Each structure stands twice: as C-alpha cells, then as structure tokens.
Amino acid sequence: xxxxxxxxxxxxxxxxxxxxxxxxxxxxxxxxxxxxxxxxxxxxxxxxxxxxxxxxxxxxxxxxxxxxxxxxxxxxxxxxxxxxxxxxxxxxxxxxxxxxxxxxxxxxxxxxxxxxxxxxxxxxxxxxxxxxxxxxxxxxxxxxxxxxxxxxxxxxxxxxxxxxxxxxxxxxxxxxxxxxxxxxxxxxxxxxxxxxxxxxxxxxxxxxxxxxx
Amino acid sequence: xxxxxxxxxxxxxxxxxxxxxxxxxxxxxxxxxxxxxxxxxxxxxxxxxxxxxxxxxxxxxxxxxxxxxxxxxxxxxxxxxxxxxxxxxxxxxxxxxxxxxxxxxxxxxxxxxxxxxxxxxxxxxxxxxxxxxxxxxxxxxxxxxxxxxxxxxxxxxxxxxxxxx
Numbered sequence: 001x002x003x004x005x006x007x008x009x010x011x012x013x014x015x016x017x018x019x020x021x022x023x024x025x026x027x028x029x030x031x032x033x034x035x036x037x038x039x040x041x042x043x044x045x046x047x048x049x050x051x052x053x054x055x056x057x058x059x060x061x062x063x064x065x066x067x068x069x070x071x072x073x074x075x076x077x078x079x080x081x082x083x084x085x086x087x088x089x090x091x092x093x094x095x096x097x098x099x100x101x102x103x104x105x106x107x108x109x110x111x112x113x114x115x116x117x118x119x120x121x122x123x124x125x126x127x128x129x130x131x132x133x134x135x136x137x138x139x140x141x142x143x144x145x146x147x148x149x150x151x152x153x154x155x156x157x158x159x160x161x162x163x164x165x166x167x168x169x170x171x172x173x174x175x176x177x178x179x180x181x182x183x184x185x186x187x188x189x190x191x192x193x194x195x196x197x198x199x200x201x202x203x204x205x206x207x208x209x210x211x212x213x
Numbered sequence: 214x215x216x217x218x219x220x221x222x223x224x225x226x227x228x229x230x231x232x233x234x235x236x237x238x239x240x241x242x243x244x245x246x247x248x249x250x251x252x253x254x255x256x257x258x259x260x261x262x263x264x265x266x267x268x269x270x271x272x273x274x275x276x277x278x279x280x281x282x283x284x285x286x287x288x289x290x291x292x293x294x295x296x297x298x299x300x301x302x303x304x305x306x307x308x309x310x311x312x313x314x315x316x317x318x319x320x321x322x323x324x325x326x327x328x329x330x331x332x333x334x335x336x337x338x339x340x341x342x343x344x345x346x347x348x349x350x351x352x353x354x355x356x357x358x359x360x361x362x363x364x365x366x367x368x369x370x371x372x373x374x375x376x377x378x
Contacts, residue, residue, distance in 0.1 A: 150243070153354025212357065
C-alpha cells in the first residue's frame with residue numbers, strides 16, 4: 001500500500017507522542033494500583049515486518065501473558081499488553097496477595113486470572129482514554145481477552161486485519177518498568193498499539209497533519 | 214544435538230524446502246496453519262506458514278504468495294519439485310488453525326483459524342495430495358518441526374507438551 005511510503009518523520013513523531021501519552025497514563029494507573037514507582041521508556045515507533053514484530057515481544061516461541069483488545073470506532077486497531085511470565089506472576093501475586101499463584105506451572109486461580117484481565121483492562125483503558133481525549137476521536141475497546149501462549153500465536157492474530165493489505169506493520173511500542181527492584185523481579189511490560197492501515201490517516205488528520213505530502 | 218542436520222526456520226507468511234538430514238520448523242502458529250508437504254522416498258519436505266485462506270482477501274499491490282492458502286500450496290509444490298520431490302509420491306501433514314480469542318461480535322475475521330484449515334484441505338484436494346495427519350483447532354499456539362527422514366511432525370503446545378503425528 002502506498003500509504004506506508006508517505007509516512008515521514010513528523011508522522012512517526014506524532015505516533016510516538018501517542019505512545020507517550022497513552023502509556024504514561026497507564027504507568028500512572030499501574031503505579032497507583034501497586035503503590036510503587038513505575039518508569040516508562042521512550043516509545044518506539046517502527047515499521048516492521050511481521051517476523052520483526054514477533055521479535056519485539058521476545059520471538060514467536062516465547063511464552064507470555066497477554067491482554068488483547070480490539071479497538072472499534074473512529075480508528076480501528078488492535079492493542080496488546082504483554083508481560084513475560086515471571087513478571088506477570090510476580091505482579092499478580094502482589095495484587096491478590098497470594099504467593100501460590102503462578103503462570104509457570106503453578107496454580108492458576110480464577111481470582112488471579114481475573115485480576116490479570118482487570119489489570120489489562122485498567123492499563124489499556126487508561127491508555128486509550130487518554131488517546132481519545134488527545135485526538136478527540138471515539139475509541140470503543142472490546143472486552144479484553146486474556147491469553148497465556150506463544151508470542152507468534154497471540155500477535156499473529158492481531159496482524160490478520162493488517163496482513164490483507166500489507167506485509168508490514170506500524171507498531172507503537174512502549175515499555176514500562178519498575179525502577180527499584182533488580183532486573184529479574186522488576187515488571188517490564190510492553191504495550192503494542194497496531195492501528196489498522198486505514199486508521200493512520202484519521203489519526204493524523206484529527207491532529208491536523210497532512211498525510212499526502 | 215544428536216543429528217547433524219540443520220533446523221531451517223520458516224517465518225510467518227513464509228515458506229521453505231529442506232532435504233534430510235535437515236529439519237524444518239515454524240514457531241508460534243495461532244490461527245495460522247503450518248502445512249508440510251513431503252516426499253518420503255526422496256526425503257524432501259516443504260513447509261508453508263499460511264496466514265489467510267484466500268488471496269482474494271488481499272488488497273495489496275504485490276502479492277506475497279506464501280501468505281494465502283490458495284497460492285501457497287501451488288508455490289510450495291513448485292519449490293518441492295525443484296528440490297527433487299516427485300509429485301506422485303507427495304503427502305501432507307498440517308497443524309494450527311486455532312481460535313486464539315473468543316469475541317462476542319463474531320465476524321468472519323474471528324473464525325480465521327478454521328477457515329485457514331478448510332482452505333488448505335481444499336487446496337490439497339485440488340492437487341490430489343493425501344493428508345496423512347493433522348492437529349488443528351483448539352485455542353493454543355503451536356510450534357512445529359518436521360523431519361523428512363522420519364516424516365514425523367513434532368508439535369509443541371504451551372500446556373500439552375510435545376507430541377508427534
């Protein structure tokens with residue numbers, strides 16, 4: 001599709017700012033929820049092949065805990081919140097105060113799964129509502145779907161819509177992490193926002209930027 | 214590793230061909246289908262990681278033939294032929310086509326896994342290639358590896374461990 005050729009650095013900067021605002025609000029929400037300090041990295045906006053997209057989340061074989069939302073409304077697209085299993089386990093243990101809970105072969109209690117889904121809901125909800133405020137566009141997220149599975153299987157699903165048009169995806173990737181603890185225990189999550197190809201024009205025009213320059 | 218062969222990796226919407234002792238693998242099949250077509254006599258196997266059932270869904274200018282069931286099988290057969298596989302001795306195995314997420318508003322896109330499986334089966338029929346075994350459906354991702362020497366397809370899923378078909 002010719003649109004990908006028309007993307008310039010201004011557009012990428014705008015998408016970066018979207019990742020910044022969205023994930024910023026999410027990080028704040030998570031920080032309040034856990035009563036801990038959460039840092040956010042500078043968003044990464046990339047045009048990637050599908051295989052590269054998998055690598056961003058640790059490779060197609062990597063098993064992760066994910067929350068997936070389909071966004072409908074003015075700018076349809078897909079959104080993923082992805083955590084590595086040890087970190088997801090730690091996070092849910094902290095949230096429900098249950099040391100037994102584990103995504104890695106331990107007890108998968110109904111409560112823990114529900115907490116993870118709700119967490120995904122809160123984080124992506126704050127991401128999307130800030131995006132909606134910023135752009136004045138209407139976004140209607142679906143009920144979040146939880147999946148603990150291979151990156152390839154999860155992300156592959158989010159690429160279906162896109163794959164009919166292109167072999168590349170524009171991904172807005174923002175990592176959030178916990179500053180204080182050591183690397184193994186710290187939370188390091190990724191938000192992937194994958195707007196459908198037709199959504200980019202709407203995002204840019206909502207923010208007053210020309211696309212066919 | 215015990216055997217001396219290489220593992221050839223196939224990405225998403227991609228395909229490749231190997232000869233023994235090498236094996237061929239693709240990772241993280243969700244709603245995608247991994248189809249293996251092999252010639253047991255000549256120890257040649259091709260694998261395609263198919264994303265969508267039909268190239269008529271494509272709105273792209275340039276078609277990636279490995280992405281669609283109706284173009285990938287044809288292309289794969291040509292590649293296998295070039296590597297010494299004979300059309301009369303070809304057989305197939307497939308895995309994937311899971312339904313990763315369940316949503317209320319079940320549009321056609323949401324049924325993409327089963328549709329991919331149907332489309333691949335139809336294509337195999339069209340070229341008169343017998344489907345020996347398959348492991349499709351469910352709601353889990355799969356990583357598959359095929360060994361043209363033994364013609365076994367090894368399938369790994371997250372919660373059910375590894376099995377061979």
